[in-house]
Amino acid sequence: xxxxxxxxMEDGESPEGGxxxxxxxxxxxxxxxxxxxxxxxxxxxxxxxxxxxxxTFNVMNDGGKTxxxxxxxxxxxxxxxxxxxxxxxxxxxxTRTKDEINHSVSVVMNIGYxxxxxxxxxxxxxRKFELQDFVRRYFASKYAEELRPExxxxxxxxxxxxxxxxxxxxxxxxxITFTRFDVMEVF
Numbered sequence: 001x002x003x004x005x006x007x008x009m010e011d012g013e014s015p016e017g018g019x020x021x022x023x024x025x026x027x028x029x030x031x032x033x034x035x036x037x038x039x040x041x042x043x044x045x046x047x048x049x050x051x052x053x054x055x056t057f058n059v060m061n062d063g064g065k066t067x068x069x070x071x072x073x074x075x076x077x078x079x080x081x082x083x084x085x086x087x088x089x090x091x092x093x094x095t096r097t098k099d100e101i102n103h104s105v106s107v108v109m110n111i112g113y114x115x116x117x118x119x120x121x122x123x124x125x126x127r128k129f130e131l132q133d134f135v136r137r138y139f140a141s142k143y144a145e146e147l148r149p150e151x152x153x154x155x156x157x158x159x160x161x162x163x164x165x166x167x168x169x170x171x172x173x174x175x176i177t178f179t180r181f182d183v184m185e186v187f
Contacts, residue, residue, distance in 0.1 A: 085121070110178075159176050
């Protein structure tokens with residue numbers, strides 16, 4: 001027996017153990033699973049980042065509520081105010097504040113809406129008693145300190161947002177004015 005017979009190099013037959021020689025995979029065969037693994041990790045990271053960003057945004061904005069911004073009417077950046085139609089039938093509303101020392105609030109509030117809104121007056125008139133009750137409860141839930149003249153724009157903005165979100169269906173309140181807004185200490 002020669003050395004070449006033992007190794008069986010010339011015949012091309014498999015070794016006596018019966019196991020086939022292992023083939024080594026080429027470059028693309030090893031690269032594809034690695035690329036797929038990194039792509040899956042990247043997509044997972046992207047989904048995680050987007051989820052965290054959406055949750056953080058919603059928490060920071062109280063679930064998507066609009067932020068109240070009060071613009072100074074004296075600002076040079078404040079545009080001209082459009083002409084509105086006014087609902088003035090709410091009438092005078094008088095109530096007490098939330099303070100320990102009694103304060104009385106007397107308000108006559110007017111609601112401005114778009115002149116082109118043909119159904120606004122009918123909706124506001126149909127909700128007249130709800131609006132009167134809203135105005136009474138709104139001012140009864142405030143402290144006299146919150147009802148100072150320097151806070152009036154913020155109060156108007158809060159009232160406008162509440163009416164648009166909770167009370168009115170099709171009509172949109174565009175402005176609030178007070179014909180009378182008196183806060184007095186009651187003895």
